[in-house]
């Protein structure tokens with residue numbers, strides 16, 4: 001368990017440092033004014049540092065690595081956006097604060113920038129791949145008839161060798177080369193009477209693990225495909241004409257309606273599954289088939305992933321009601337003895353994260369001053385947080 005954890009952390013450190021070497025910064029792009037649209041992170045992994053520095057890792061684990069006294073964050077327990085996260089953190093804070101006292105962990109404030117990094121990181125856990133299953137990959141390789149045309153070991157000269165693939169440790173690399181050849185391959189498959197394979201769930205990762213294992217030339221250094229930079233992906237979405245067909249001309253389906261809260265290879269699988277019909281449309285509209293190199297596919301897919309984060313509903317009118325329903329007015333009245341700003345003095349907030357940060361940072365004080373005296377903390381739903389946010393920003397609208 002311990003080695004697994006160290007391995008996990010060092011992989012993340014490698015990832016993070018490659019980002020830094022590559023000229024990425026830990027700064028994210030500025031939030032889109034006070035609107036509800038999610039800004040895109042430049043490096044979603046940077047929040048890992050916050051997760052450790054703020055002590056979350058002391059109690060929480062990620063995919064089984066880390067503290068064991070609090071719920072694990074993983075591909076199945078992740079927080080799709082900041083409202084989900086702050087609401088869960090708020091609602092569980094009484095228990096968290098108790099545990100912190102027990103463990104003598106210092107309760108640290110989280111500023112706007114760190115909150116943003118943290119939520120991007122936790123959000124990204126769904127995107128990162130779980131390891132593929134080699135055995136299932138082997139089955140798929142024959143079931144999908146890859147072996148009709150390909151060999152993995154070098155020996156077979158009649159087939160196209162995939163022996164080079166072993167140095168690429170990431171399934172996303174396989175996804176990228178397969179996408180590049182997809183139209184040609186799928187046409188050949190149809191001609192040879194082979195059903196074009198459709199990838200479900202984790203199958204891409206399984207296949208990739210198998211190919212990687214069998215073709216691996218041992219000591220050679222592995223090339224990792226990094227998780228992707230959504231900002232660069234946004235640029236590709238335009239330059240590769242995805243925007244043209246999917247948003248401008250409505251030739252393809254409206255991608256904002258799709259749920260891209262999936263792992264990176266599942267999204268790659270979605271693209272693969274539609275490659276040949278997309279290619280047909282491209283030929284018709286005289287658009288050249290988009291090929292990807294280096295990290296382009298990772299960038300593009302991470303953009304798709306962040307593009308459609310579920311939008312939380314809320315309203316300033318509802319927020320106004322919540323101020324009294326949730327007891328905020330008890331402290332935030334004019335001339336209160338808590339030194340709290342009056343309701344009308346609060347806001348506006350230029351970015352959701354500065355609001356999330358303010359909420360989180362005054363929880364211990366709330367516990368101490370009132371709720372510790374037998375009152376319990378009022379629960380906040382994600383939509384409540386949104387409504388309160390809109391209420392404090394009502395004058396800007």
Ligand code: HEC
Pocket residue numbers: 051054055056057058059060069070071077085088089091092093095096099100101103105118
């Ligand atoms: C001292 C231990 C401890 C620390 C440190 C801690 N937590 Fe927790 N956290 C808990 C416990 C225990 C729970 C479950 C509480 C409950 O059941 O009400 C929890 C619950 C949560 C939940 C809700 C989880 C769910 O599955 O619904 C979130 C989100 C969360 N914590 C985020 C964080 C973040 C982010 C940090 C770092 C800033 C952090 N926690 C630091 C102990 C901790």
Ligand code: HEC
Pocket residue numbers: 141144145146147148149150160161162164165174177178180181184185188189192194197207
């Ligand atoms: C009907 C024959 C056929 C089948 C079946 C087939 N492929 Fe291919 N594949 C090709 C051809 C032909 C190319 C080269 C296309 C080109 O040059 O553009 C190729 C290229 C590739 C490449 C890129 C190789 C490189 O070195 O760049 C990968 C990876 C790949 N295929 C994987 C697969 C996998 C995985 C399967 C099974 C799911 C599969 N292929 C099924 C014919 C096939």
Ligand code: HEC
Pocket residue numbers: 237240241242243244245246251252253270271273274277278281282283285287290300
């Ligand atoms: C020539 C127009 C065209 C271009 C350019 C294009 N697409 Fe598509 N796309 C389509 C069409 C048409 C479909 C529906 C295909 C089908 O029904 O099988 C589609 C389907 C998809 C799907 C699958 C949706 C589903 O049903 O699961 C995804 C994902 C997708 N496209 C992403 C992209 C991305 C990313 C790009 C840019 C690299 C792109 N498309 C470029 C026309 C296009």
Ligand code: HEC
Pocket residue numbers: 323326327328329330331332338339340341345346347355358359361362365366369370388
């Ligand atoms: C126990 C008293 C108390 C309660 C209850 C309380 N607050 Fe506060 N709040 C304060 C104090 C005191 C501050 C001043 C900053 C600090 O000390 O953290 C503050 C600060 C804030 C801020 C930051 C203001 C700024 O301009 O930076 C926000 C936002 C806020 N509270 C929202 C709320 C909301 C929403 C509720 C109800 C869910 C609430 N508060 C309930 C005492 C309270």
